[in-house]
Amino acid sequence: DVKVTQSSRYLVKRTGEKVFLECVQDMDHENMFWYRQDPGLGLRLIYFSYDVKMKEKGDIPEGYSVSREKKERFSLILESASTNQTSMYLCASSAGVQPQHFGDGTRLSIL
Amino acid sequence: AQRVTQPEKLLSVFKGAPVELKCNYSYSGSPELFWYVQYSRQRLQLLLRHISRESIKGFTADLNKGETSFHLKKPFAQEEDSAMYYCALTSGGYQKVTFGTGTKLQVIP
Numbered sequence: 001d002v003k004v005t006q007s008s009r010y011l012v013k014r015t016g017e018k019v020f021l022e023c024v025q026d027m028d029h030e031n032m033f034w035y036r037q038d039p040g041l042g043l044r045l046i047y048f049s050y051d052v053k054m055k056e057k058g059d060i061p062e063g064y065s066v067s068r069e070k071k072e073r074f075s076l077i078l079e080s081a082s083t084n085q086t087s088m089y090l091c092a093s094s095a096g097v098q099p100q101h102f103g104d105g106t107r108l109s110i111l
Numbered sequence: 112a113q114r115v116t117q118p119e120k121l122l123s124v125f126k127g128a129p130v131e132l133k134c135n136y137s138y139s140g141s142p143e144l145f146w147y148v149q150y151s152r153q154r155l156q157l158l159l160r161h162i163s164r165e166s167i168k169g170f171t172a173d174l175n176k177g178e179t180s181f182h183l184k185k186p187f188a189q190e191e192d193s194a195m196y197y198c199a200l201t202s203g204g205y206q207k208v209t210f211g212t213g214t215k216l217q218v219i220p
Contacts (some may be wrong), residue, residue, distance in 0.1 A: 034209070035210075036172065040212060041212060042117075042197060042210045042211055042212035043155075043197065043210040043213075043214045044208075044209070044210075046206065050208060056207075058207070067168075090155065097143070097201075099145060099157045099160060100157075100208060101157075102155040102156065103154065104154050104156045105154065
């Protein structure tokens with residue numbers, strides 16, 4: 001069974017901090033994704049990566065960056081956290097055109 | 112641009128009643144459509160995809176290209192069906208997925 005693991009379930013940070021969210025998958029998937037999930041807005045794609053060191057902007061990349069140094073790990077970085085980045089963050093991975101597998105999510109609060 | 116619309120934020124039905132969760136999409140090519148489900152305190156997971164043409168947990172969904180719809184249906188709702196349901200569309204080689212805003216299904220005992 002595919003396992004997508006996000007490093008933290010809950011995280012509280014302060015405005016202006018640099019925040020790292022980590023995601024690891026164990027199925028050698030080439031595609032990895034970061035979404036944020038907000039009530040009434042559904043899932044919105046922040047960034048995705050289709051190979052090591054490759055990244056593509058999603059629909060809402062502003063204020064975020066990503067890193068994919070190894071195939072199994074995809075990191076989301078909030079360069080200078082702001083209160084409007086308080087949200088649930090979901091990581092997902094997939095192989096080719098197969099459906100995505102999601103992690104449990106990280107609920108991030110920016111104070 | 113691709114877009115997925117789920118017009119209902121909340122759908123409440125009684126146990127045993129039929130369920131239809133609506134999904135409409137806009138995309139100029141040939142999309143692949145999915146339904147994902149998120150039960151309380153669980154991760155988002157795939158429920159079904161249109162190319163499989165299968166029934167999962169009693170749910171079915173038919174792609175109607177003429178109406179650009181992919182509604183999710185179940186003839187008799189069960190309490191355990193209560194969850195958040197997302198319709199999603201994918202296209203392109205890297206499987207960029209566009210999700211709808213979700214519909215919360217509440218099955219009343």
